[in-house]
Amino acid sequence: MLFLSATDVELCRIPMRDVIGLVELALAEHGHGRTEMPAKLGVHPRAGALLHAMPAWVAAAGAAGMKWVAAYPDNAARGWPAVTGIILLNDPETGLPEAILDGAWITAMRTAASTAVAARKLAPPDAETLAIIGPGVQGRSNVAALCEVLPNLKKVRAYAPKRETVERFAQDIECGTGLRVEPAASVVEALDGAQAAVAAAPWPPRAGQSAAPSGTFDALPFTCALDLDSTVPAQAVEAADRFFADDVATFESHRQRGVFREWPNPLELSKVVAGTLPGRQHAQERIVCANLGLGIYDVVVARHVLEIAARQGIGTLLA
16 A cells, blocks of 8 residues: 655646546536545534545546545644645555545645636636635635636735735735735725635634625625635525535535525536536626535545556555
């Protein structure tokens, strides 16, 4: 069995466009009913924290396995990552464990890739201004992913409660992509003039953090919510012309735990990717998509990482 550390995974140097293609494959297969992915099973050792098991099987990619992910928001105050995880891959023929991979890079990239897949189908293709609410790890990776599918992007408007968070983000994005970053003093200011937005604030919400004011997102052509219901108000989702989730069953499992309580029922993004539901239908359409982070993304991307690592001799053989 091979172990791939965080450094090993990054050494495989998979470009974002390839990750987007892998996530698109996973979603298309899911939309055609050719995947297995039960709802996330979790335990909650302390208030506001969780440990989730995310098993999945995607036959088209030969990818079977599970991510074991921890979300401990209070870790940030200790200088530790708020989200950590490992991914176990099994040989689909024998069931034997093949590899354990650190999940940090894969989680960041596949989540951003899912936004890009949604945007390619649902966002205005000529979007020039992107709003990022929560410019952390996901904010950075989402900008990189959206540059691959929205070629006219020129400007990012970013909001975080701490100005220094936005300043670090701006430096990274302007150096890495050439896009201009404008710090915003509020969610409302960040969304002003944007054609697309990504909500990536912490979840569960931190002290003093709340959903944006009613009406904030209502006129936006495309919103992707990665932070469950932390930022986007239910009223904005109700006001949208259409509302999607990348997996309706996962959405419902969250709702049973008290999340998305006032949100309407979503359509399946995977059906759009599979070609059985239409994507964006007209320029004035207002669309919200909740991308919840799926195990099918993790195992498909992890399988690709493992194949590259095996070819290049990257990793540590455990047994």
